[in-house]
Amino acid sequence: MMNLNPIRERLHNGFSPFIITTTDGRTFAVPHPDYIAVGKGVVVVLRDDDTAVKIDGPHIVSIEDKPSKKRR
Numbered sequence: 001m002m003n004l005n006p007i008r009e010r011l012h013n014g015f016s017p018f019i020i021t022t023t024d025g026r027t028f029a030v031p032h033p034d035y036i037a038v039g040k041g042v043v044v045v046l047r048d049d050d051t052a053v054k055i056d057g058p059h060i061v062s063i064e065d066k067p068s069k070k071r072r
Contacts, residue, residue, distance in 0.1 A: 004057055007038050017066035020045065022059045029066060 010018055011033050020028045020043065028045045030036045037044040041057045 004038055004041070004043065004060075007036070007043060007063060010063070011036065011038070019064050019066050020055065020060055021062045021064070022055060023061055024059070028053060028055070031066070 007020075010016070015033050017029065017031045020030065022028075028047075030045060035046045043055045043057070043060065045053050045055065047053065
């Protein structure tokens with residue numbers, strides 16, 4: 001099980017958008033702190049269409065910075 005503390009730290013120590021990847025390869029973008037809730041062993045991510053996805057901690061394999069959009 002991934003320790004959810006790194007996610008909590010991202011939310012409270014200078015947030016920058018990130019992506020959560022699960023054991024089945026799905027990815028979930030977290031563009032803003034309002035899009036995520038972190039519990040003891042679960043994470044809930046809101047999508048742009050106002051649907052929510054519950055992710056159990058053991059299924060989170062990585063969190064990575066979301067690539068920034070290139071400006072022209």
